[in-house]
Every structure is written in C-alpha cells, then in structure tokens.
Amino acid sequence: MPIRLKDLAMKTGYSISTISRALLGYKDVSSETRQKIKEAAKKHDYYPYQSARQLRAGKTYVVGFLIPTYGMRFSDPFFIELLTGIGDGAAAENYDVLVGTSPEGGSEIEAYKRIVAGGRVDGVIITRTKKSDKRVEYLLKAHIPFVLLGRTSDKPDVAFIDIDSKSGIRLLTEHLIKIGHRKIGFITSPDGLVFTQYRNEGYREALKNSGINYNPAFIKAGDLTQETGKILGLELLKQQNRPTAIVAANDLTALGIYSAANQLGLKIGSDISICGYDGIALAENAHPSLTTIQVPIYEIGRQLFDMLYKIMNNRPLKQRQILLPPQPVIRNSVGPPQKKEKQG
Numbered sequence: 001m002p003i004r005l006k007d008l009a010m011k012t013g014y015s016i017s018t019i020s021r022a023l024l025g026y027k028d029v030s031s032e033t034r035q036k037i038k039e040a041a042k043k044h045d046y047y048p049y050q051s052a053r054q055l056r057a058g059k060t061y062v063v064g065f066l067i068p069t070y071g072m073r074f075s076d077p078f079f080i081e082l083l084t085g086i087g088d089g090a091a092a093e094n095y096d097v098l099v100g101t102s103p104e105g106g107s108e109i110e111a112y113k114r115i116v117a118g119g120r121v122d123g124v125i126i127t128r129t130k131k132s133d134k135r136v137e138y139l140l141k142a143h144i145p146f147v148l149l150g151r152t153s154d155k156p157d158v159a160f161i162d163i164d165s166k167s168g169i170r171l172l173t174e175h176l177i178k179i180g181h182r183k184i185g186f187i188t189s190p191d192g193l194v195f196t197q198y199r200n201e202g203y204r205e206a207l208k209n210s211g212i213n214y215n216p217a218f219i220k221a222g223d224l225t226q227e228t229g230k231i232l233g234l235e236l237l238k239q240q241n242r243p244t245a246i247v248a249a250n251d252l253t254a255l256g257i258y259s260a261a262n263q264l265g266l267k268i269g270s271d272i273s274i275c276g277y278d279g280i281a282l283a284e285n286a287h288p289s290l291t292t293i294q295v296p297i298y299e300i301g302r303q304l305f306d307m308l309y310k311i312m313n314n315r316p317l318k319q320r321q322i323l324l325p326p327q328p329v330i331r332n333s334v335g336p337p338q339k340k341e342k343q344g
Helices: 005-012 016-023 031-043 050-057 077-092 108-117 134-142 165-178 194-209 226-237 251-263 281-285 297-312
Strands: 062-069 096-103 123-127 146-149 160-163 184-188 219-221 245-248 273-275 321-324
Touching (some): 062 297, 123 297, 160 165, 165 245, 226 251, 245 251, 251 273, 251 281
Parallel strands (some): 123 146
C-alpha cells in the first residue's frame, strides 16, 4: 500500500503542511528542511499527488510524443529506442510522456489537436517532419512549445535536431561506387517527408560526381516499412538488367530487400549489395550485418527532451538547431560486384 502524507509526517516529525509545502517547492520552507524532506520521501517511496503539483504550477508535467504509423501494425524499432531516450530524459526532470500513434492522412492533425486542445501536455516532440507541416503550423498558432526531429521547409527558425542525411546517402552511394558498382538502385521514402528530398539529392549527387547516368528504372518510392522493402526489392531484382547494389532510405526497408534477395536465391554481399540508414539493432544483428548510417537514436531522444524542457521553462538553449554529421558503418552486406560493369 502506498505511503500517505500523514505516515511520512509521523516518520519524519515534520507537520503535514511543512512536508506538503516542501515537496511542492514553496520558498517559505528552508532549503535544508526541503532537502531532508525530499530524502525522506525518496527513502519511504512517497510521491506527492500529481494534481496538487499541476494545480500550483499551472502545468501538466507531461510532454506528447505521437508515433507515425503506416497501416494496422507498428513495428519500427527506431521509435522504440527514440522513445526510451525521451522517456529517460523526462523522468530525470519528473515529467511523464504521453505516447500515442499518429496515422498518416487527414486524421494525423486531429491526433495532435486532441492532446493539445485538451490541455493534456505542456509540449510536443514531432518526428518525420514534412515540407509543409500542418502540425508545426498548428502548434505555433496554439502557442505550444515543441521541438522537431528533422527539419521543415516552411518554418526554418524552429528548434530541431537532424542528421545530415544528404551527406549520409551520398557517402553510402560513393562507397558502393568506390568498390566497383555502377548499377545502384535506390528505394526512397514518401515524397512529403523533408528528409526524402535530402536523401534523394545525396544519391543523385554521388552518381553525378562519378559520371554515372541516373536511371529512373532503378528508383522506387517506399513507405519505410519492411514489407514494402521486400515488394520493391523484388521489383528491382527481377529486372533483366538489375542493380548490383541497392541503397535503402532506412534499415527496415533494407531488411525487406534482404527477404527479396533470399527469395531469389541471391547472396547478400556478393550477388547483391545492400545499404540501409538509421543503425537500429536489427541492422547489426542481421545476417549478414547491414551496412548503414549509424544514428545515435537514444542520445537524440534525450537531447530532444532536454531542448523541449528548456523551451517550456524559458531557459536559454546553447544551440537551437543541431545538424549532426552522418556516421557510415560498413559491414558485410556490401562487396564488389561479381564482374566488372559498364556504366549504367
């Protein structure tokens, strides 16, 4: 049974009023007494009623994080690791995280309105940003603090953390070219996402810099899921003049290409080279291990919350916009093509 306020008063010798005011941060309780009471509360697992804390501060001490979903199932481990980082950052400041799902389409903005207009959160973390992002526009009008994982085209001054994915995809493609590939496929992401533009530019830039012709037959647009990665991988690999290497917009898509290659009896790393992006745990543990861009997902989650916490509490940010350099990790899923190729 949880310990009650009067029980803590009996154990410490302080009055119920003094304990309550100390735990709620009233300044009329000395710092020494407040510290003793906090230590006693922690020792006896006492937590003040959240409603009292919220009422005094006019806050919920909750941040919102809506995970984008495609179809009926959610299976992207990227967001699990990101959420762990956000949650650990929030717990360190005695905040909670309201987690929900945000389906693509017209109902997406409604999911944000439910948690914001209902006064359920103090701030929001947005991911998979879009070129013209209605979520950003809505939160700005509602005066709700937020931070972005990714950039947005029409509101360049908002707080964000992002990876330089243009350079990331370019580096992967350049590595494939360096080891002899000329027929390189690319399974990209949905057109409305901002990072799609950057990753497409990185792919095309690598080809152009190496004098390789851009071949539209080698390009497929996916939805970042493993299932679609397999479908589109089969389409590429069944072509008569198929690619000898494929770059995917994320690791799940790449793992879907693994399934396609295995179905066709192709040996990954020799018959077909495959690269992903994100560095999820499944990438390292795949057979063979997947070449990818390693993203510090957990650390980014903690940093996103830290930025949001400072914005919510009117504290200065050392850096409002953070663009991290890509970290390629070359593994066994890539190797030279089986025989020397002509330019694609």
